[in-house]
Amino acid sequence: MADPSRETVSDPNEEIMRATYRALREHGYADLTIKRIAAEYGKSTAAIHYHYDTKDDLLAAFLDYLLDQFKDAVHDVETTDPEQRLDLLLDKLLVDPKDHRDLLVAMLEMRSQAPYEDRFSDRFQQNDEYIRYMLRTVVDHGIQEGVFNDIDAEHAARALMTIVDGARTRAVVLDDGNALTTARRTADEYVTHVLLSEL
Amino acid sequence: MADPSRETVSDPNEEIMRATYRALREHGYADLTIKRIAAEYGKSTAAIHYHYDTKDDLLAAFLDYLLDQFKDAVHDVETTDPEQRLDLLLDKLLVDPKDHRDLLVAMLEMRSQAPYEDRFSDRFQQNDEYIRYMLRTVVDHGIQEGVFNDIDAEHAARALMTIVDGARTRAVVLDDGNALTTARRTADEYVTHVLLSEL
Numbered sequence: 001m002a003d004p005s006r007e008t009v010s011d012p013n014e015e016i017m018r019a020t021y022r023a024l025r026e027h028g029y030a031d032l033t034i035k036r037i038a039a040e041y042g043k044s045t046a047a048i049h050y051h052y053d054t055k056d057d058l059l060a061a062f063l064d065y066l067l068d069q070f071k072d073a074v075h076d077v078e079t080t081d082p083e084q085r086l087d088l089l090l091d092k093l094l095v096d097p098k099d100h101r102d103l104l105v106a107m108l109e110m111r112s113q114a115p116y117e118d119r120f121s122d123r124f125q126q127n128d129e130y131i132r133y134m135l136r137t138v139v140d141h142g143i144q145e146g147v148f149n150d151i152d153a154e155h156a157a158r159a160l161m162t163i164v165d166g167a168r169t170r171a172v173v174l175d176d177g178n179a180l181t182t183a184r185r186t187a188d189e190y191v192t193h194v195l196l197s198e199l
Numbered sequence: 200m201a202d203p204s205r206e207t208v209s210d211p212n213e214e215i216m217r218a219t220y221r222a223l224r225e226h227g228y229a230d231l232t233i234k235r236i237a238a239e240y241g242k243s244t245a246a247i248h249y250h251y252d253t254k255d256d257l258l259a260a261f262l263d264y265l266l267d268q269f270k271d272a273v274h275d276v277e278t279t280d281p282e283q284r285l286d287l288l289l290d291k292l293l294v295d296p297k298d299h300r301d302l303l304v305a306m307l308e309m310r311s312q313a314p315y316e317d318r319f320s321d322r323f324q325q326n327d328e329y330i331r332y333m334l335r336t337v338v339d340h341g342i343q344e345g346v347f348n349d350i351d352a353e354h355a356a357r358a359l360m361t362i363v364d365g366a367r368t369r370a371v372v373l374d375d376g377n378a379l380t381t382a383r384r385t386a387d388e389y390v391t392h393v394l395l396s397e398l
Contacts, residue, residue, distance in 0.1 A: 028315070105314050111372040112311040115304050116227070124372050159362075159385035162378070166365025173310040173323050179361070186358035186389075193392035 016041055016048060017065045020058060025102035029109035034058070056117060059110065063123035067130065074134060082142030086191060089134060093164045094184040101171065108172045132157040139195065148195040156195065163187050215240055215247060216264045219257060224301035228308035233257070255316060258309065262322035266329065273333060281341030285390060288333060292363045293383040300370065307371045331356040338394065347394040355394065362386050 019040035027036055034055055038045045052058040070092070077088045114121040135157035142148035167183030170176050218239035226235055233254055237244040251257040269291070276287045313320040334356035341347035366382030369375050 030315075105311075108307075108311040111368065112304075112307040114372045115374070116229075121372070121374065125374075128369075128373055155381065155384065158381045159388065162362055162365035162369060162382050162385055163358075164365065165368045165372075166361035166363070169310065169364045169368045170327075170361060173313045173320075173364075174327055175314070175320065175324075182354065182357045183361050185354065186361055189358065189393050190385075190389065193396065193398070194388050197392065197396070197398075199392070199396075 012047075013051065016051060016058070017062060020062045021103070024062075024106040025100075028102075029059075029106045029113070032059075032106075056119065060119035060123060063110070063120065063127070067123065067127045070127070071130070080141075082138050082145060082147050083191075083196070086135070086138045086142070086195075089138065090160065090184065090187045090191075093131070093160075094167060094180045094187065101177075104168055105172050108169060128161060132161055135160055142195065149197075149199050151194065156190075159190060159194075160187055163190070211246075212250065215250060215257070216261060219261045220302070223261075223305040224299075227301075228258075228305050228312070231258075231305075255318065259318035259322060262309070262319065262326070266322065266326045269326070270329070279340075281337050281344060281346050282390075282395070285334070285337045285341070285394075288337065289359065289383065289386050289390075292330070292359075293366060293379045293386065300376075303367055304371050307368060327360060331360055334359055341394065348396075348398050350393065350398075355389075358389060358393075359386055362389070 016037070019037050019042075022040045023032055023037045026040075027033075032055060034045050034048050034052075037055075037058065038048050041048060048058065052061065073092050074089065077085060077092070079085050079088065110120055111124060114124055132154075136153045139148060139151075139153040139156050143150055143153065163183050163186050167179045170179035170183075176182075215236070218236050218241075221239045222231055222236045225239075226232075231254060233244050233247050233251075236254075236257065237247050240247060247257065251260065272291050273288065276284060276291070278284050278287065309319055310323060313323055331353075335352045338347060338350075338352040338355050342349050342352065362382050362385050366378045369382075370378035375381075
């Protein structure tokens, strides 16, 4: 994932999102406050409350922002060759965590709160549906072109997302710096032996 | 996972663990208090503080208790046939979540706190190492017997645990009642096409 905090911008909402990103990485979810986000923003808490009533309102918007970032990254994948496209999508989903491990930590805290916070739950579901749609579409395309085996594309998308979510959880819980690399290899094995090899 | 709260016992520590299990399922991690555990225990908070100073002390012991439960369940797997044994281990790891979804919710909250709470982190790592050891051993055994392909057994164990952890996360975050079934199928595909089929 690219670090969205590095470029300069002038849109206040974009600036608040980048401040939220930095504050989340620094403090985690539980210790995050509007005050801490304001400190990263370089303005008063009132300047943030003008846009968002509560921390969780702001974080729901932040999850939308992350999904938009991911959509932008996916639109950069220009190839339509199914095997190559699936490979690049998996790269985007399982990039090396070294530069954003702190974000994974904060995201897992937010994920764990989904059963208690509908706005988080809605975003995570929407995000997952979007990515599964991308994966299913490329798998279906590969099946139509005769490149992939005629398997259940929706299941394949869910299987790959299970591997992605497993990696994100393991990177945080086990502090495993190789969790995403292991998952990338596992996803590759799945693609090679379930989608591509003669069954 | 069997529901450990159902049988009758007389060991006070066992009773406290079962009370913790029920309280965690009912209140989740964040809202759990010694008082609420005491209410399930049917005794005073002092009766719990006699054994444990803080909620997190108690929960660290609870994680040990869960690992012991899992070890007991694994010891019930008596077959030494590698393919069958791997199958049964995966069954134990990916049992239907319907009867313990609330526990998965509380566990993900505790998992998300691992970066902030060394005692949780230690237990989750120890648990993962134990289960990976079980998986690696059966895969190695299958390789020696010529039943499985000569693959990297440590990677295979990590790949399967990535699928398991992905399922646990998805069951909670996406409220996906089929997450563990999907993961069981994915693990089966991995075993069939990576371990068993001619590569």
